[in-house]
Amino acid sequence: MKKEVWFGLSIMAMVVIAAFVLLPSPSQMTNGHLGLLMLALVVVAIMLGFPTAFTLMGMGMVFAWIAYRSQNPGLAVQQTLDLMVQRTYSVMSNDVLISIPLFVFMGYLIERANLIEKLFKSMHLATARVPGSLAVATIITCAIFATATGIVGAVVTLMGLLALPAMLRAGYSVQLSAGAITAGGCLGILIPPSVMLIVYGATAGVSVVKLYAGAFFPGIMLASLYVLYVVVLAKWKPHLAPPMSEEDRRVPLPPFAEIVSTSISNKVLPGLIGAIKGKRNAAVPMRELVNHLVIAVLPALVVALIMGAIYLKVTAPLPPETVEGVVAMGGGISDSAEDEAPGVGGLAEPEEAGGLQPLPAEAGTPEATAKSPVEEVKTTEAQAPAAVPEAAVQERQPAPTSFWIGLVSCAVALALFYAYFSFARLEIFKMLLGSFFPLAMMILAVLGTIVFGVATPTEAAAMGSLGGILLAAAYRRLNMQVMRESVYLTAKTSAMVCWLFVGSSIFSAAFALLGGQEIINTWVLSMNMTPVQFMILAQVVIFLLGWPLEWTEIIVIFMPIFIPLLPHFGIDPLFFGLLVALNLQTAFLSPPVAMAAFYLKGVSPPHVTLNQIFAGMLPFMAIQVFAIFLLYQFPAIGMWLPEMLYK
Amino acid sequence: MQKLLLAVDKLSTVVGQAFSWLILALTLMISWEVFSRYAMDNPHPWAFDVMSMMYGTLFMTAGAYTLSKNGHVRGDVLYGFFPPRLQAGLDLALYILFFIPGVVAMAWAGYNFAAESWAINEHSNITANGPPVYPFKTVIPIAGAILLAQGLVEIVRCIVCLKQGEWPSRGQDVEEVDVEKLKEMVHVKDEDIAKLDEYVIHPKGSHP
Numbered sequence: 041m042k043k044e045v046w047f048g049l050s051i052m053a054m055v056v057i058a059a060f061v062l063l064p065s066p067s068q069m070t071n072g073h074l075g076l077l078m079l080a081l082v083v084v085a086i087m088l089g090f091p092t093a094f095t096l097m098g099m100g101m102v103f104a105w106i107a108y109r110s111q112n113p114g115l116a117v118q119q120t121l122d123l124m125v126q127r128t129y130s131v132m133s134n135d136v137l138i139s140i141p142l143f144v145f146m147g148y149l150i151e152r153a154n155l156i157e158k159l160f161k162s163m164h165l166a167t168a169r170v171p172g173s174l175a176v177a178t179i180i181t182c183a184i185f186a187t188a189t190g191i192v193g194a195v196v197t198l199m200g201l202l203a204l205p206a207m208l209r210a211g212y213s214v215q216l217s218a219g220a221i222t223a224g225g226c227l228g229i230l231i232p233p234s235v236m237l238i239v240y241g242a243t244a245g246v247s248v249v250k251l252y253a254g255a256f257f258p259g260i261m262l263a264s265l266y267v268l269y270v271v272v273l274a275k276w277k278p279h280l281a282p283p284m285s286e287e288d289r290r291v292p293l294p295p296f297a298e299i300v301s302t303s304i305s306n307k308v309l310p311g312l313i314g315a316i317k318g319k320r321n322a323a324v325p326m327r328e329l330v331n332h333l334v335i336a337v338l339p340a341l342v343v344a345l346i347m348g349a350i351y352l353k354v355t356a357p358l359p360p361e362t363v364e365g366v367v368a369m370g371g372g373i374s375d376s377a378e379d380e381a382p383g384v385g386g387l388a389e390p391e392e393a394g395g396l397q398p399l400p401a402e403a404g405t406p407e408a409t410a411k412s413p414v415e416e417v418k419t420t421e422a423q424a425p426a427a428v429p430e431a432a433v434q435e436r437q438p439a440p441t442s443f444w445i446g447l448v449s450c451a452v453a454l455a456l457f458y459a460y461f462s463f464a465r466l467e468i469f470k471m472l473l474g475s476f477f478p479l480a481m482m483i484l485a486v487l488g489t490i491v492f493g494v495a496t497p498t499e500a501a502a503m504g505s506l507g508g509i510l511l512a513a514a515y516r517r518l519n520m521q522v523m524r525e526s527v528y529l530t531a532k533t534s535a536m537v538c539w540l541f542v543g544s545s546i547f548s549a550a551f552a553l554l555g556g557q558e559i560i561n562t563w564v565l566s567m568n569m570t571p572v573q574f575m576i577l578a579q580v581v582i583f584l585l586g587w588p589l590e591w592t593e594i595i596v597i598f599m600p601i602f603i604p605l606l607p608h609f610g611i612d613p614l615f616f617g618l619l620v621a622l623n624l625q626t627a628f629l630s631p632p633v634a635m636a637a638f639y640l641k642g643v644s645p646p647h648v649t650l651n652q653i654f655a656g657m658l659p660f661m662a663i664q665v666f667a668i669f670l671l672y673q674f675p676a677i678g679m680w681l682p683e684m685l686y687k
Numbered sequence: 688m689q690k691l692l693l694a695v696d697k698l699s700t701v702v703g704q705a706f707s708w709l710i711l712a713l714t715l716m717i718s719w720e721v722f723s724r725y726a727m728d729n730p731h732p733w734a735f736d737v738m739s740m741m742y743g744t745l746f747m748t749a750g751a752y753t754l755s756k757n758g759h760v761r762g763d764v765l766y767g768f769f770p771p772r773l774q775a776g777l778d779l780a781l782y783i784l785f786f787i788p789g790v791v792a793m794a795w796a797g798y799n800f801a802a803e804s805w806a807i808n809e810h811s812n813i814t815a816n817g818p819p820v821y822p823f824k825t826v827i828p829i830a831g832a833i834l835l836a837q838g839l840v841e842i843v844r845c846i847v848c849l850k851q852g853e854w855p856s857r858g859q860d861v862e863e864v865d866v867e868k869l870k871e872m873v874h875v876k877d878e879d880i881a882k883l884d885e886y887v888i889h890p891k892g893s894h895p
Contacts, residue, residue, distance in 0.1 A: 048765035088779040089766025089774065091759035098785025101792055121796035126829055128793060129800070132743030135735075142717075145710050157873050193864035203876040207884040484786060495721065498738065502717030509714070523711075525861045531707030532758045532864070535749035540760060588764045633764050642866055645883040 048087060048521075049142045051588050055083050078103045082547065082597065083209055093536075093594050096543030097124075100550040127545040131538060135498070136242040141534035142501035143233055147189035147506030148526035149483075153515045156185050156198050156476050162471035164206070165291055172209055172274025172281040175220040176267050177212020178203040182224025185262045187231040188479050192628065196225035196636045200643040213280040214648055216273065217654030218665035223266055223663075226628040229591070230621050231259030233486055236591060239537065240617045243544075243599045253491045253682040254618050259549060261677055262622070262667045296328050301463045308336045335473070336466060339457065343450050350446075355437045393569035475580040478514070482507050491685065537592060544596035557604060564605055571609040578602055578616075579668065581625050587629025594624065596659070618678040624669060626664045629657045688847070689855060695840045696755045698857045699833055703752020709768035710746040713738065732814040740823045749868045750839040775848035782842050794831025801825040810872060 063073050078099060086096045104123055108116040131137065150283070164177035176200060186195045199221045208215040229236050232252035241248040274281035293301065304423035305311040312333045470640075486504040489495040495503065512518040551557060569577065585594050599620070606613050628636050631654040641650055671677050717738060748850040755761055803809075804821040811817025829886060847855045869878070 045765055045768045048768075052765075085785075086762040086767055087768070088777050088781065089761050089763055090778060091754070091761055092784065093790060094786045095781065097824070098781075098789035099795070101789050121792055121799070122791075124793050125796035125800045125827060128797070129824070131737045134825070135739060138739055138742040141710050141742060142714065145714065148895040152872075154872050191863065194869065197864050197866060197869050198873060199882075201870060201873050203851040205875070205879065208883050211886075214887055235714055499717055499721050502714050503721065505710075505714040506718045527707050527710055528704055529863055531703060531745060532753045532756065534710075535703075535753040536758055536760050538746035539750050539753070589762055590760055592760055595789060602800050611755045639864065641881065643870075645880050645887055646848075647884045657804050664822045666883070 048588060050534075052084050052087050054307070055080050070555070071107060071553075071560040072555040075104065075551050075554035076102065076559060078547075078551060078554065079601075080308065083651065086593060087588055093539040093543040096540070096547040096597070100543065100547035103484045104546070104550035105306050105555055107550060118573070122255060123549055124171060124546055126627040127549055128542050131541045131545055134541075136238060136248060137538060137541060139248070139497045139501040140235055140238055140537055141530055142498065142505050143190065143235055143238070144533045145530040146486075146501065146504040146508040147191050149512050149522075150185075150246060151194050152189060152522045152526060153506050153508070153512040153517050153651065155479060155511075155515065156181065156195075157202060158471065158475035159185060159479065160199070160202050162468060162475050165468045166472060168284055170271060171278075171283065172212075172216075172270040173284055174203065174212060175216060175274070175281055176648075178217075178220045179208070179224040179227075179263060179270065182221065183227045184476065184479050184483070186225055186228025187234075187259075188228075188483055190228045190233075190235055192225055192636060193639050194224060197643055199225060200640045201461075208645075208646065210284065211282045215656035216270070216280050217656070218637075218640055218648070218653040218660075219660050220266070220270060222629060222640055222657050223371045223660035224263075224651070225636055225639075226625055227259065227263055227266075229628065230255060231264065231624050232256055233483070233490070233504070234621075235499075235537070236595070236621055236624065237617070238497070239592060239595050240599065240620065241429065241578060242541070244603045244613050244617060245614050246617055247686075248497045249493070250492055250614050250682040250686060251617055252487060253685055254498070254614055254678045255621055256487065256491070257681060258618055258622060258667070258671055258678045262625070262664065265667055266660060267352070269659065270390040290652055291467045293467060296325070297463040297466070300329075306460070306462050308332075308463055309458055311463065314337060326346075330421055333525060336461065337468060338473075342453055347447050347450060350443065351439060354439045354443050375534055387620075414434070454644045478511060479587055482511065491681070495686075533603060538597055541668070542594055544566045547597065548600045557601065560601060561608075561667045565608060569609075571611060574605070574609045575611065575616075575619070575672070582620060582623050583626065586624055587630060587633060591624040591627060594627075595620070614682065615675055617681060619668060620670060622664065622668050626661055626668075629661045629664065631657070688843070691839050691844060692855065692857060699751035699837045700838055700858060700860070702833055703749045703755075704805040706745055707752075709741045713745070715739045716741070732816070733818050736811045736813055736818050736820075740818075743823060744826050750830055751833040754834065754837045754841065755858070757857065763894050771848055771853050775845040775854070779842060779845035782838060782845065786838050787835075787842075790831055790835050794828050794835060795874065797824070797827030797831050801828055836859070863895040 059077060064078060069077075082095065082099055084097065086092050101120060101124060105116055105120045112119075160177060160181045163181050164174060165171045165179045167180070181203070182195060182199055185198075186192070188359050189195060204217055207220075208214070228234060236254070237251040237255055238248055240246065241251050250285050270281070274283075290510050300311045300315045304314040312329055316329050316333065357637065372669055415487070423612045482504065486506070487499045489500045489503070509518065512522060564574070582594060585598060603613055604614070606616055628634055631637065634654070634657060637650060637653045637657060639655055641648070644653075717733070720734045757762060766777075769777070799825040801821060804824045809820045809824075811820050842854055
C-alpha cells in the first residue's frame with residue numbers, strides 16, 4: 041500500500057483511539073458524550089470517501105433522533121423530520137449563501153474569456169527588469185486571475201501550461217517554478233471576492249462585507265511576501281532564476297513607433313506631439329499618432345479625474361459624518377499608491393491609479409459599476425463634469441492640506457512616469473490595458489461597491505457576473521457553448537457547496553441538541569488557557585485538519601465548534617476568520633494531499649516529479665506560516681480597514 | 688441495466704441543467720433590480736424573495752445532477768487510493784446507512800412541509816404582499832425525490848462494480864478542469880510539453 045494510505049489510516053486510527061480514551065464507558069455516557077462520539081465518527085466517515093454532504097445529513101438525522109428520543113420518545117420522529125426540513129429550508133433562503141453561485145458564475149466566465157495568456161505576457165514584459173521577473177510575473181498573474189476566478193485547479197493548470205515552459209526555457213529551477221505557480225494559484229482562495237470567506241461568514245455569522253474588507257490587505261501582503269521572496273532569491277542565487285536576456289526583453293514596436301522614436305524622440309509624449317505638430321514623416325498616418333497620444337495621456341487623465349472627484353468630495357458642504365469615511369479612504373489609498381509606485385518602477389504607478397478609478401465613480405454614481413470597465417471610464421468622464429455645477433452652487437469648504445500633499449505627490453509621480461515613458465513602455469502599457477486593467481478594475485469595482493456599502497455582496501456579485509459576460513463578449517469568447525458550460529459548472533459547484541451546508545446545518549443542530557458543544561466548552565475552559573494559547577491551539581487543530589479534509593468541510597463542520605468559544609477569550613470572530621482563511625491556504629500547499637501539486641503535475645513534462653513540486657512549495661508554505669504570524673502580531677493589517685469603515 | 692442507469696442519469700442531468708439556467712436569470716434580474724433602484728428610483732419589493740427562490744431552486748435541483756456526475760465533495764485522501772471493489776463496498780454501505788434514510792426523511796418531511804404551505808396558501812411575509820411561497824417549498828420534495836432516484840442508481844452502480852471489479856461508465860459532462868480544453872485554449876500541444884524535458888534533465892547552466 042502507498043504511504044498516502046498509511047498516512048490516512050493512521051489519522052483515522054488516531055481519531056478512533058482518541059474517542060475511546062477520552063470518552064467514558066457506555067454505561068456512564070451522557071448525551072454530550074454521544075455528541076463527541078458523533079464528531080469523531082464523522083471525521084472517520086468523511087475519510088472513508090463518501091460524499092460529505094450526505095454523510096453529515098444521515099449522521100445528523102440519526103443523532104438528532106437519539107437526542108429527541110431521550111427527551112420525548114413519542115414525538116422524536118416528527119421532531120427530527122421537522123428539524124431536517126427547517127434546516128434545509130433555511131439554507132435555501134439564506135441571504136448570505138446566495139452570492140456563492142453568482143461569484144462562481146463570474147469566475148467561470150472570466151476563466152473562459154481567456155485573458156490569462158495576454159495577462160501573463162504583459163506582466164512578464166512589464167516586470168522584465170525585476171530579478172526573477174518570470175516568477176514575479178507568474179505570481180502577480182496568478183494572484184489577479186485567481187482572485188477574479190477563484191478556481192484553483194484551472195488557474196494552476198493554465199499557469200502550468202503557460203508559465204512553466206517559459207520559466208524552464210529561461211533556465212529557472214524546477215522547484216522555484218513549481219512553487220511560484222502553485223502558491224500563486226492558491227491566492228484566489230484568500231483575496232476577496234472569495235467563496236471561502238462567504239462560507240465562513242455564513243457559518244460564523246460574521247458579516248461578509250467586513251470579512252472582505254479585512255481579508256484584502258492580508259491577501260495583498262501574502263502576495264507581496266511571495267514576490268519579495270522570489271526577488272531576494274533571484275538576487276542571492278542567480279543560477280536559480282537567471283535574468284532575461286536583452287533580446288527576450290525587447291518589445292517589438294509597431295512601424296510608426298520605430299520611425300518616430302528614431303527620428304524625433306524615444307519618449308512618448310515629446311515624440312508623439314512633435315510628430316503631430318512638426319513636419320511628419322510621410323509613412324506615419326495621423327490617425328495612429330492621435331490614437332496613441334490618447335492612450336498615452338490616459339494615466340494623467342485618470343489621475344486628474346480622481347483628484348478632481350476627491351476635491352469635489354472634500355470641499356462639498358455635506359454632513360461631515362457621511363463624508364469623512366469616503367474621503368479619508370480615497371486619500372488613504374491614493375497615498376499608499378504613491379508609496380508603492382517608486383518601488384515597482386514607473387509602470388506600476390498607473391496601475392494603481394487605474395485601480396483607484398472606479399471608486400469615485402461609485403461614490404457618485406453607483407450604477408456605473410454595472411457597466412463594463414471600458415464603459416466605466418466613459419461614465420466617469422461624463423459624470424465628473426456633470427457634478428461640478430451642482431456642487432458649485434453651494435458654499436465650498438477649503439480643501440485640507442493632506443489633499444494638496446496628495447495632489448503634489450500625484451503630479452510628481454506622473455512627471456516621473458512620463459519622463460521614463462518610452463515607446464517600448466507604451467506598447468507594454470497597451471498590452472496591460474487589454475488584459476490587466478479590465479480584470480483589476482472589475483475586481484476592485486466589485487470589492488469597492490461591497491466594502492464601501494454601495495451594494496450588498498449579492499448585488500455586487502450579480503454585477504460581477506454581468507461584467508464577466510461583458511468581458512467574455514469583449515474578448516470575442518462569448519458563444520453558446522461557453523455560456524452553457526459556465527452555467528452547468530456553476531450549478532454543480534453551487535450544489536456541492538450548498539448541499540454541504542444542508543448536511544452540516546442538520547449535523548450541527550444534532551450536535552447542539554446532544555449538548556456536545558457544552559462539553560467542549562467546559563473542557564476547553566477548564567484548561568485555563570490564555571487567549572494566545574487558545575489561538576495557537578485552534579490554528580494548529582485547523583492546520584492538522586487541513587491535511588485530510590477540504591476547506592469547505594473544515595469550515596462548515598468545525599467552525600461552529602470554535603466560534604462559541606471565542607467570546608470567552610475575547611477574540612473577535614472577524615479576526616479569527618482572517619487567521620483561519622490564511623491558515624487554510626497552507627492546506628492547499630501541504631504535501632502529501634496538496635491539490636495544486638497534482639494539477640501542476642498533470643501538465644508538466646514527464647521528468648518533473650511530484651517530489652520536486654512539493655519541494656518547491658515548501659518555502660512558500662513557510663511564508664504562509666510567517667504571514668499568519670505577522671497577522672497575529674499586527675492585527676491591524678487585517679482589522680484596520682473594517683474598523684475604520686464600520687466603526 | 689446500463690441503459691436504465693443512464694436513463695436516470697439523463698433525467699437528473701436534464702432537470703439539473705434546465706434549472707441551472709436560473710443563474711443567468713438571477714444575474715440579469717439582480718442587475719436590473721439594482722439599475723432600477725438606483726437609476727430609476729423604483730425598487731421592487733418582491734425582488735428579495737424572488738432572488739432567494741431562484742438561488743434555492745438552483746442548488747436544490749442541481750443536487751441530483753451533481754451526484755450523477757460524481758461532483759459532490761468527498762474526503763479522498765484514502766478513497767482515491769483504494770481499489771475499485773473496496774470503494775464500491777464502502778460506498779454501498781454508506782449509501783444504505785446514511786444516504787437513503789437521510790434523503791427519504793428529507794423528501795417526506797419536505798412533502799408535508801410543502802403540503803401545509805399549499806393548504807394555507809402561504810405568502811412570503813418579508814415584505815407586505817409577498818409572493819407565494821408554496822411553489823418554492825415544493826422544490827424540497829421534488830429535489831429529494833430525484834436525488835433519491837439518483838441515489839438508487841448509484842447503489843446499482845456500486846453493485847455492478849462489486850461484481851465486475853471496475854466502475855461502470857458515466858455520462859459525459861463538462862468538467863471544471865478539462866486539461867485538453869485548457870491546452871487548446873492557450874495553444875499548447877503535448878509535444879511542446881514533452882520537449883521541455885531537456886530543460887528539466889539538463890538545466891541551462893550545465894550545458895556544455
